[in-house]
Amino acid sequence: MREIVIGKNDCDQRVDKFLSKALPTLPKSLMYKAIRNKKIKVNRKRCEISQRLQEGDTMQLFLAEEFFMTQIDTAFLKVPSELDIVYEDENLLIVNKAKGLLAHRDQKVGQDNLMDRILHYLYIHKEYDPRMENSFVPALCHRIDRNTQGLVIAAKNAASLRAMNAHIKQRKVRKKYVCIAQGVFDKRQEHVLLYHCKTKDNVAHILPYPKEGYKPIEINYQIKEQKKQYALVEVELLSGKSHQIRAMLAYLSHPLYGDVKYGAKHTAAKHYQMLCAYRIEFVWKQEDVLANMRGRVIELDKIDLIDTFHALK
Structure with a gap:
């Protein structure tokens, strides 16, 4: 028999979720069977799969030693x-x-x-x-x-x-990016709503209308500076899908400078997207463990790609 004491980083988890992390080699079928047969107990009493663990609880496990032999990841x-x-x-x-x-x-x-x-x-x-x-x-x-x-x-x-x-x-963490996009924008600022699906080849596909398998995605963008061929753009991310900013601006015919994957010119000197997450605002009001972050703004002092933009003709 092994006994585990539930610590502060373990509490408020379901029994099955905790066991999946603590004993990753234990098959789920065997875990559920052990719980049913009282081979896994909490505070020496029968437990349920959905029971929430509390700090200081003890878990008794009557299982084969092989399931406790997981190597510590260092x-x-x-x-x-x-x-x-x-x-x-x-x-x-x-x-x-x-x-x-x-x-x-x-x-x-x-x-x-x-x-x-x-x-x-x-x-x-x-x-x-x-x-x-x-x-x-x-x-x-x-x-x-x-x-x-x-x-x-x-x-x-x-x-x-x-x-x-x-x-x-709950969208209480506002993330803003700055990027270099190709082309001349018709609008100085805009709210954009599109639909996103990521394929097996790790490319985001965008549609202007809803479709099965596609999720709504949103951004607000504002042009900070416009040149003949490039724009310095601030983007507020309103949803969080893979490659979202890159794919959305490419769909609008303004791929990011250097982002060949989403249609940027191959003549670009850089072969990675000119995109920087430069500002985070924390806007929730409720009291919780992160109450000290309410109203805070974290922002980068220096953004390298701005120098790149100013060097472009």
């Missing part, structure tokens, strides 16, 4: 720990991700990526140790493309991750 120690930190407190880390850096680990263990850098940084500063956690790993709260520079929010603990994800879902 691959994050193979990547650098250097980060461009824009904001940090006990709950959150907001960093400026460099263009070209993966957000998450790819298939190749040891390949440099932002999330492993964050784990390494937190490990060095004694804010994360995988040996002390049952089910939680610090995580990014939203996506960002490999070749997009800019602000990324990471949560250090489970309560902050849940709270930030809820605020993002």
Whole structure:
């Protein structure tokens, strides 16, 4: 028999969700059978699959030892720990991700990526140790493309991750980007609503009307500066689908400078999209674990692509 004490990063999870993370090699069918047969208990009592765990609960597991032999993941120690930190407190880390850096680990263990850098940084500063956690790993709260520079929010603990994800879902976290787009815009500013579907070849397809499999996506854009062939554009992201800004502006016949994947000119000197997530506003009003972030604005001091824009003719 093994006993697990539920910590602060484990609580408020369903029993089955917790077990899926804590014992990843335990088949779900066997997990459900063990719960039914009282081979898995909470506080030495029969539990239900949907029961919510509380901090300080104890879980008794009468299972084969093989399911407890999961190797602790320390691959994050193979990547650098250097980060461009824009904001940090006990709950959150907001960093400026460099263009070209993966957000998450790819298939190749040891390949440099932002999330492993964050784990390494937190490990060095004694804010994360995988040996002390049952089910939680610090995580990014939203996506960002490999070749997009800019602000990324990471949560250090489970309560902050849940709270930030809820605020993002409720559109209480406003993200603004700046980009270089090709062509001359007819309108100085516009609200755009289109429909998005991502295909197996990792390309976003856009339609102007609803269709099965397509999700609504929205942006507000404003032209900050217009040249003969290029525009410096501020974009407010109102939804969060893959490649959304890139695909939407390409659909409007204004692909991002350097973004060959979505129709940019092959003559562009850069072969990645000129896009930067430069500003985040936190606009919720309710009290929660992230109450100190209410009304805050986090913004980059320097945006590299602006220099690129001014160098264009």
